[in-house]
Amino acid sequence: xxxxxxxxxxxxxxxxxxxxxxxxxxxxxxxxxxxxxxxxxxxxxxxxxxxxxxxxxxxxxxxxxxxxxxxxxxxxxxxxxxxxxxxxxxxxxxxxxxxxxxxxxxxxxxxxxxxxxxxxxxxxxxxxxxxxxxxxxxxxxxxxxxxxxxxx
Amino acid sequence: xxxxxxxxxxxxxxxxxxxxxxxxxxxxxxxxxxxxxxxxxxxxxxxxxxxxxxxxxxxxxxxxxxxxxxxxxxxxxxxxxxxxxxxxxxxxxxxxxxxxxxxxxxxxxxxxxxxxxxxxxxx
Numbered sequence: 242x243x244x245x246x247x248x249x250x251x252x253x254x255x256x257x258x259x260x261x262x263x264x265x266x267x268x269x270x271x272x273x274x275x276x277x278x279x280x281x282x283x284x285x286x287x288x289x290x291x292x293x294x295x296x297x298x299x300x301x302x303x304x305x306x307x308x309x310x311x312x313x314x315x316x317x318x319x320x321x322x323x324x325x326x327x328x329x330x331x332x333x334x335x336x337x338x339x340x341x342x343x344x345x346x347x348x349x350x351x352x353x354x355x356x357x358x359x360x361x362x363x364x365x366x367x368x369x370x371x372x373x374x375x376x377x378x379x380x381x382x383x384x385x386x387x388x389x390x391x392x393x
Numbered sequence: 394x395x396x397x398x399x400x401x402x403x404x405x406x407x408x409x410x411x412x413x414x415x416x417x418x419x420x421x422x423x424x425x426x427x428x429x430x431x432x433x434x435x436x437x438x439x440x441x442x443x444x445x446x447x448x449x450x451x452x453x454x455x456x457x458x459x460x461x462x463x464x465x466x467x468x469x470x471x472x473x474x475x476x477x478x479x480x481x482x483x484x485x486x487x488x489x490x491x492x493x494x495x496x497x498x499x500x501x502x503x504x505x506x507x508x509x510x511x512x513x514x515x516x
Contacts, residue, residue, distance in 0.1 A: 258502040259410070312406055313413065326406045332451070333501050336480020340500075343483055351480065353403070353453055 242342075244373045245269045248386050251337025252377065255330060260311045262379050270374040270385070275364040277385075280304070281319050282362070283327035285335045286352035290342070293349075293390035297331050298364060306381035319358050328354035334386065395423025396516065397441065401434040401448040401460065402478075407501075411447055411478065411508075418505035420512060431460025438470040445515055447499075450479040450486065458486070461493035474515045478503065 249266040256264045281304040287293040299307065305316045308326040316323050332354045339349045364374060364385050374387045398415065400408045408427050415422060426441060428434040432455040434448065450457035457477060465471050474496045477487070482500040490498065497511045 255502045258504055308406075312409060322406050325404050329404045329407050332404075333480050336482075336501060339480070340483065351451055353451065 242347075244338075244388055244390070245375055247338050247341045248334065248373070248375050248388065251334050251341065252375075252386060254337065255333050259333075260307060260330075262307065262310050265378045267376040267378065270364065270376060275376075275383070275385070277362050277364060277383075279358075279360050280362040281324060281327055281356055281358045283324070283331040283354060283356040285328070285331045285354040287335055287339070287349045288352070289349040290347035291349075291390050291392045293388055295331060295335050295338070296387045296389075297327060297334070297384065298362065298387065299327065299384040300382055303379060303382045303384045306379065307384070324356035324358070328356045331356075338388075396444040397424040397426060398422045399426045399428060399434060399437055399441075399443045399446045401428045401431065401446060401452070401457065403429050403449065403452040405429075407449070414503065414505045414508050415512075418509035418512075420509060420516070431455030431457060431463070434460050435463055435467070435470070438464070438473060443473055445512065446473060446475040447478045447512070448475055450477055450481040450490070458489055458493065461490055461495055465493045476511055476515070478508075 256262050277300045279301040281299050283297045285295050308323040309316050311326050335351050342349055372389045374385055376383050376385050400411045402408045412425050426437050428437050430452045448457045477490050477495050477498040480501045482498050487498050499507055499511050
């Protein structure tokens, strides 16, 4: 189903079109754990030909930098606007996946995105084959896009 | 009299980005109004003279398609042009939007140029 390829393509399109940050994708996470500490996670559900949850996990400083670049302003703390911005990016990534899977006759509907924050978060590599995590590098650090899916 | 645009999106930041993109596209509105869902948009249209609406589709309370349907059945506001601006731009959804009177669609992510191309002919 090429989740990783589709996630990388749509994320690169979003960052080049609306965020204007250089971004590079690494290979899907396979081994090492990443403790990202204080973080913001944006999430959105997808249903239809399969069910999935897409998450964007950002360390605080990366989330602030991405939201600042997208809105053209500086953020010093994670506030409602930062969470809203990351949620909207999750929405666009999910929309890009929906569009790409539709070309393979896999139809999806999107839920409403949301975002949460926390003080300690560790990304661990997937133990099952229905979970993909892609690390992305930007100037301020690394963030991760994760999709967990169940085929109907 | 200057022109007024209504931006409908449940994301506060996306409303700001759409407004900024209008300015970057060189489209000069005298007034930019905002609504966070379809019901708010209907209320704004009844209370203000609006020239064009840019509306998201995937919103809580009242979606963009529900907003379009309600608007198309309301003689007082049915002729105000609407452009959909959404991640949801599949052919089936756009066909349904057009059946309720939408004049076009802009896919997120978008550029100011794309907004200009789509919105320009309506102004």
